[in-house]
Amino acid sequence: MKKIKLCLMLAGTFLGSGLHMSVFAQVKLSATNIDEIVQTMTLEEKCHLVLGCGMHFNDEAKFPGTAGSTYAIARLGIPETYCADSQQGLRMDHHRDWDHRDYYPTDFVASMTLASTWDREAAYKVGQGIGNEVKEFGLDWILSPSMNLIRDALCGRNHEYYSEDPYLSGMIAAGYVNGVQSEGTAACPKHFIANNQETNRSNNISQMSQRALREIYLKAFEIMVKESNPWTIMTSYNKLNGPYAVQNHELLTTIVRDEWGWKGMYVSDWGGGDNAVAAMQAGNDMLQPGSDMQYQTILAAAKNGQLSMEVLDANVKRILEYVVKTHNFRGYAYTNTPDLKAHAQVVREVGADGIVLLKNGRSSSASEGGEKLLPLKGKRVALFGCTSYDWISGGSGFGGTTVGHYTVSLVEGMRSAGYEVCKPLIGIYKKHIAGEQKRLYPNGRPQFSLMPPARAEEKLFSNEELASAIDGSDVAIISLGRKSGEAADRSEADFYLKDGEKALIKQISEAYHAQGKQVVVLLDICSPIDVASWQDQVDALVCTWQGGQESGFAVADVLSGKVTPSGKLPMTFQIKYGDAYADKNFPSNVDDKTLGAMFMWGRNKDDAKKREPQKNIDFTNYEEDIYVGYRYFDSFDKPVAYPFGFGLSYTSFDYGNMRVSEKNGIFTIKVDVKNTGDYAGRNVVELFVAAPDSKKANKPAKELRNFAKTRLLQPGENETVTMTVSTADLASFNEKLSAWKTDAGLYTFMICSSASDVEAKATAKVKAYTHKVNNVLKPNVKLNLLHR
Ligand code: BGC
Numbered sequence: 001m002k003k004i005k006l007c008l009m010l011a012g013t014f015l016g017s018g019l020h021m022s023v024f025a026q027v028k029l030s031a032t033n034i035d036e037i038v039q040t041m042t043l044e045e046k047c048h049l050v051l052g053c054g055m056h057f058n059d060e061a062k063f064p065g066t067a068g069s070t071y072a073i074a075r076l077g078i079p080e081t082y083c084a085d086s087q088q089g090l091r092m093d094h095h096r097d098w099d100h101r102d103y104y105p106t107d108f109v110a111s112m113t114l115a116s117t118w119d120r121e122a123a124y125k126v127g128q129g130i131g132n133e134v135k136e137f138g139l140d141w142i143l144s145p146s147m148n149l150i151r152d153a154l155c156g157r158n159h160e161y162y163s164e165d166p167y168l169s170g171m172i173a174a175g176y177v178n179g180v181q182s183e184g185t186a187a188c189p190k191h192f193i194a195n196n197q198e199t200n201r202s203n204n205i206s207q208m209s210q211r212a213l214r215e216i217y218l219k220a221f222e223i224m225v226k227e228s229n230p231w232t233i234m235t236s237y238n239k240l241n242g243p244y245a246v247q248n249h250e251l252l253t254t255i256v257r258d259e260w261g262w263k264g265m266y267v268s269d270w271g272g273g274d275n276a277v278a279a280m281q282a283g284n285d286m287l288q289p290g291s292d293m294q295y296q297t298i299l300a301a302a303k304n305g306q307l308s309m310e311v312l313d314a315n316v317k318r319i320l321e322y323v324v325k326t327h328n329f330r331g332y333a334y335t336n337t338p339d340l341k342a343h344a345q346v347v348r349e350v351g352a353d354g355i356v357l358l359k360n361g362r363s364s365s366a367s368e369g370g371e372k373l374l375p376l377k378g379k380r381v382a383l384f385g386c387t388s389y390d391w392i393s394g395g396s397g398f399g400g401t402t403v404g405h406y407t408v409s410l411v412e413g414m415r416s417a418g419y420e421v422c423k424p425l426i427g428i429y430k431k432h433i434a435g436e437q438k439r440l441y442p443n444g445r446p447q448f449s450l451m452p453p454a455r456a457e458e459k460l461f462s463n464e465e466l467a468s469a470i471d472g473s474d475v476a477i478i479s480l481g482r483k484s485g486e487a488a489d490r491s492e493a494d495f496y497l498k499d500g501e502k503a504l505i506k507q508i509s510e511a512y513h514a515q516g517k518q519v520v521v522l523l524d525i526c527s528p529i530d531v532a533s534w535q536d537q538v539d540a541l542v543c544t545w546q547g548g549q550e551s552g553f554a555v556a557d558v559l560s561g562k563v564t565p566s567g568k569l570p571m572t573f574q575i576k577y578g579d580a581y582a583d584k585n586f587p588s589n590v591d592d593k594t595l596g597a598m599f600m601w602g603r604n605k606d607d608a609k610k611r612e613p614q615k616n617i618d619f620t621n622y623e624e625d626i627y628v629g630y631r632y633f634d635s636f637d638k639p640v641a642y643p644f645g646f647g648l649s650y651t652s653f654d655y656g657n658m659r660v661s662e663k664n665g666i667f668t669i670k671v672d673v674k675n676t677g678d679y680a681g682r683n684v685v686e687l688f689v690a691a692p693d694s695k696k697a698n699k700p701a702k703e704l705r706n707f708a709k710t711r712l713l714q715p716g717e718n719e720t721v722t723m724t725v726s727t728a729d730l731a732s733f734n735e736k737l738s739a740w741k742t743d744a745g746l747y748t749f750m751i752c753s754s755a756s757d758v759e760a761k762a763t764a765k766v767k768a769y770t771h772k773v774n775n776v777l778k779p780n781v782k783l784n785l786l787h788r
Helices: 002-015 021-026 034-040 043-049 109-114 122-135 166-182 211-230 251-261 276-282 290-302 309-323 340-353 410-416 423-440 463-471 499-514 548-560 579-584 591-600 605-610 630-635
Strands: 082-084 205-207 231-236 265-267 356-360 380-384 475-481 518-523 540-543 619-621 653-663 666-676 686-692 702-710 718-726 732-734 737-742 743-754 758-766 769-773
Touching: 021 265, 034 309, 034 732, 043 290, 109 166, 109 340, 122 166, 166 211, 166 702, 211 251, 211 732, 231 251, 251 276, 276 290, 276 309, 340 548, 380 410, 380 423, 380 463, 410 548, 423 463, 475 499, 499 518, 518 548, 540 548, 548 605, 619 686, 653 743, 653 758, 666 686, 666 743, 666 758, 666 769, 686 718, 702 718
Parallel strands: 205 619, 231 265, 380 475, 475 518, 518 540
Antiparallel strands: 356 540, 653 666, 666 718, 686 702, 686 743, 732 737, 737 769, 743 758
16 A cells, blocks of 8 residues: 555656656557557657657658658557658658669549549549558658639649639549548648738738638638548648738638537648747647757747647647547558559549530531531641650649659540651651750759749741651640749749740641641640630640649540540630739739749748838739639629630530428439430539529529539440528628528529539529628738629
8 A cells, every 4th residue: 555655656756757658658649549658748849849850851861852740649559650752742852872672652543634534433533542651651641632623724833723713623632532541641732821822922912802812712621621620730830910821820720620510630731831830829739840949949839838739739639639530649651552553444434524525527616517627537647846845744832743653645545545756756856955054054954943844935837847757647736834843933924825836737727628637735734824816717626734654645545536535624714814813913923033932832931020011022912802712703794715614525415303302401403315416425414593583682603503424425335413401501601790691582593614604504493591600810900802
């Protein structure tokens, strides 16, 4: 009895000193003792756990070239866990100095391509493939999907994002997250929130109405959270209506945890924010990649009571809840040999399904009429444009692809589909591109750069060269390319064709047409570009986007007709830059010097505090309000080059027998989709809904509320597509009431083939609905908001 008493006394003494567990540690972390572990951790251990362990760039790291890891505490059975970018595939060095093997993960498709499939299953398959590779290569946590809303065509990271529409973004992201987590790998949707520009990304304040925030920017994440429950979320670099997102309690805790009920772990973007303690207090559990200064700051704040133990313990607990789910915690014996062949097949299929056919036949208007050029009839093709020989498989930056093992070229893709590729052009372009590389990089290309590499100027042809190409081919294919990525936005000039590109299109089109032959243009792009000013010169236009390592095969599958295109645009193609209302408040013309000074993380934070805030750099006013993308063009009757949701097929579809029924506030919409053409194909069915008196109520003319994709339908085959929408889904955000509100009335449900093409419609009475939420995140400036 005496002995027990003595032990208890001793334990009490040690407990007070904070050293207790180094002496008495027995207990090891398990899924059921997290609270106990939190209580037994020392303060120092807690302060370490909330910080990352640096970036793993060097060769000594276990997984060189990856983004980081979490802190290990061996005595408590807390292992190090490992994370890596990105949404297009596992980013790590393929070579390790101390290892004879190669480590090549799959280069999956760009997010833009994935979103263009409008296929939740495709998103799941890509997520599953990436989740599986993370697991089999020994890591735990993939820092994706990137899912910021596409607010402007020039955002540098658009290729990483999904759509201008929150519903499409949220659903594709959810499919991806569910796929990743089905492998036991943690997903990390990012960048939360409103990181819609790269210029000065670490200091810029996104200033918007509560309504735009709720209906557009938060909505995408809300849908994703509710549909897929990600284990982690990454907060963004920028500020929102005042504070940094990473230090914003109303955002991270009041809305996401309290209102949405999300229980996962937040991690900062790498180096985000300027106050580690405020981040902890806001509910941002982990700061990456972590620094000694942050450690000292958090420790001091915890000691002097500025950071309460309750808050720190809650952060620690959520981190441990993540840790116990990881592969490394479970001791998974990884193989380093994921099924790369199977994943390559997914890349090819999804890559082809994400291709959008914009124009097919010279006299064709956007949709019908005129002779179709595609699928290609002739078997001899001439490939023009540097991009045809230097294909871009994805964007640049941490979220891009620079680690892919290979990219199937267009030449290889076309040849494997049975085409004869005009040989003299291959030689001409090889020489031209090599010359351009020398001109652009006299000292050789830098080994690693986050910036997209400079691209070769186009070459024009002599009469002889042209005559021989025309003679040796049935059709000309011109590829145009754009690459962008993290840390810098595209400029307005990048939206338009360069002089060389315009001259090439003119030269090739005139020469081929003079011989009665036709021209296809492929858009290997990262975000919309101008097509309106030149597309009349060519016969077919195919937006291939960026399809990862199997790009050449996917493009050839569509051009040859092996796959009938079924992709739809996830964002509007505007006619000119400036047409979208959001363009008025976007850093589209920042001079190179200013950009260079801000490159990567933006203005120096202390520097930024000293200067007069500059519009679109230090702050960006979202004056378009909720009128982003088609919500603007459609509601204000502005013409576009190609509307949101647009995409042609080789076959045609008929929509019949649309019916809407209602039960307990859930509307069920059914429509019979029939393949009425000559090719087997899949079809995306888009459900838009218009509220009564939308103009008077200052609501969009119509909004995407659901979508579905049919199976492969043979000619003549029919599928009944079913979609649901709840009364709550139809709500708008009412700032005065701080509530989601659906007005009672007659709503129009529309089956569409794009935001501008209504195929069938029906009306239904909807009852009023109100759901009150917290009155938080008000802008602290007066915004001049667009109104219908
Ligand atoms: C990017 C994140 C990325 C992180 C880690 C940051 O610069 O914004 O998307 O996950 O780096 O590499």
